[in-house]
Amino acid sequence: MHLPLLGVGLLVFWLLLSGYWTNPLLLTLGLLSIALTLWIVARISRQYRFGSPWYLCRRLPSYLAWLLLEVYKANISVLKNIWFPRRHPIAPAVRRFPIRAKSRIGQTIFANSITLTPGTVSFDVAEGEVTVHAVEEGAIAELMDGDMNDRVAALEEAPQ
Amino acid sequence: MTAMLAVATIALLAVMLMALIRALSGPTVFDRILAVNMFGTKTVLLIAVYGFLTGRPDFLDLSIFYALINFIGVIAVLKFVERVGENDEAEKS
Amino acid sequence: MLVIDIVSxxxxxxxxxxxxxxxxxxxxxxxxxxxxHAASITDTLCAACFVAALMLQASFSLVAVKLLMVLLLLWLTSPTSGHALVKAAHRSGLRAVTWTPPADGGRS
Incomplete structure (x- = not known):
């Protein structure tokens, strides 16, 4: 169970949000709300097992940095579609292709990364395949054989 | 600096107006939800920028709160629309 | 100070x-x-620009941390709501207009 770790995270989150670190009444209310949240999370995780995501943490920072750059590039490309519709006409396409990541959390990260980057959005994830809508055909081709699929798959490789 | 913040506020208001036009003109219910979602996220930014414009950064708490409410609101409306759609299909058959 | 103001x-x-x-x-x-896709621009880079600008003005304080939280919250929730939106639209039978390249290679 990683509930204690979540509790510490929530405590830091609450302290940063509130800014009142000495008022006993507010601190008590904060602790109560954290306890309530932990109880709800424990109830949910009894029904939906998601596995422990902590082994992802080692490679996550470099992936996020790469994703930021990717989001920036995708923004520029969609801006071209908006500003210069004649030179860069939109050509929407829908494709279905396999995800290389095997775990549920890996597939979730991949689908969310696709949706976060403008120009591509994931419809549906089922049986290790994702359906993607893109403003341009090229964006999908890039996703299918591109870096993102490999990088997410590399994320979930267990550390030695 | 205040001038830039004012320009940003006006730009955000214009963006929200355009989102509102899309929300009113539709044509599908999903266009409307998309526009309302965008209106909500721009409200979050507007509150933050306006807080800095008036020199009251405590507005940020409202902005975080609004971001959460907006997200939950969109998901709730989508659940509702999806259910209604399913019921329609069930009635047709 | 001046440089920060200009960048911001x-x-x-x-x-x-x-x-x-x-x-x-x-x-x-x-x-x-x-x-x-158009709405997703305003949720990602536009929000990031605004938050970065405000963070430069807030310098290092609790306000900057809160601004970062706003950005993280937007970046975490926008793909989720976007995916839910598209999935709901797809389920309700709204078809996407897809474009296949014509034989002459240009769009008239």
Whole structure:
């Protein structure tokens, strides 16, 4: 169970949000709300097992940095579609292709990364395949054989 | 600096107006939800920028709160629309 | 101090332009699925520009941390709501307009 770790995270989150670190009444209310949240999370995780995501943490920072750059590039490309519709006409396409990541959390990260980057959005994830809508055909081709699929798959490789 | 913040506020208001036009003109219910979602996220930014414009950064708490409410609101409306759609299909058959 | 102000002002300007472009795309794109992409610009880079600009003005304080939280919250929730939106639209039978290249290679 990683509930204690979540509790510490929530405590830091609450302290940063509130800014009142000495008022006993507010601190008590904060602790109560954290306890309530932990109880709800424990109830949910009894029904939906998601596995422990902590082994992802080692490679996550470099992936996020790469994703930021990717989001920036995708923004520029969609801006071209908006500003210069004649030179860069939109050509929407829908494709279905396999995800290389095997775990549920890996597939979730991949689908969310696709949706976060403008120009591509994931419809549906089922049986290790994702359906993607893109403003341009090229964006999908890039996703299918591109870096993102490999990088997410590399994320979930267990550390030695 | 205040001038830039004012320009940003006006730009955000214009963006929200355009989102509102899309929300009113539709044509599908999903266009409307998309526009309302965008209106909500721009409200979050507007509150933050306006807080800095008036020199009251405590507005940020409202902005975080609004971001959460907006997200939950969109998901709730989508659940509702999806259910209604399913019921329609069930009635047709 | 002056440099920070200039960079912050430029970021605010960039954010405004990105936001207006996204909204313009939202009004102009032909179908729902294309509009999702336009709206996604304003949720990602536009929000990041605004938050970065405000963080430069807040310098290192609790305010900057809260600004970062706003950005993280937007970046975490926008793909989720975007995915839910598209999935709901797809389920309800809204078809995407897809474009296949014509034989002459140009769009008339």
């Amino acid at each position: 002002g430029l970021l605010l300007l960039a954010g405004s332009i990105l936001g207006l472009s996204g909204a313009w795309g939202l009004l102009k794109f032909p179908d729902f699925y294309a509009r999702v």
